[in-house]
Amino acid sequence: MKEQSYAKHTKYQPLQHFVWLPLSVMLLLGTLTYFIYSMMKSRFMIENLLLLGIVVLAIIPGMLARMYAIRLQDRLIRTEEQLRYFMLTNKRLDSRITMQQLIALRFAQDDQFVELAERTIAENLSPATIKREVQTWRADHFRV
Structure with a gap:
């Protein structure tokens, strides 16, 4: 594994950061542009609103999965570091x-x-x- 330091400790998940996120942003911007264009041309159709809703609903699970994973890891880190401090000092953090x-x-x-x-x-x-x-x-x- 690569050596880490302050200068290089951030981690990127290629599928998350370079595929899913840019595609989600492009899809959302494209759908919003289409929706606004349709509204400006006075061609409001319920299908346009549904399309926008589907795009937003498709993006949310990816965001939630990432947020839940990070939150869980934060809880694990808190427990590990509290235990480590206790083992080293015999006191609570x-x-x-x-x-x-x-x-x-x-x-x-x-x-x-x-x-x-x-x-x-x-x-x-x-x-x-x-x-x-x-x-x-x-x-x-x-x-x-």
Whole structure:
């Protein structure tokens, strides 16, 4: 697997990002253009409205699938990082750490994780700052 770092840790799903999303945008824009053109020509037909509705309904499941997968992974990351903090310190992780901060903290190796988590609480570090502070990157190749 490729080595990750702050500069190159984002992940693209080719089918999602380069096929489904652009095609969905083009289909929606094309349908909206056709619908508006028909309305301007005073040729409103219920079929045009139904076509627009079908296109929107076809796009929604793809968006929901992505949102649900990311939400589930966020919950798993929260549980894993809380357990990791507890195993390293024998204390519970401070509840002031936000989900986005916790997601950023997951990239820190154990030897830096506790110190960085405590700095995050004390200084309210942004997720981007947390990621930049990680010296030894702990890769996550399973993020959707």
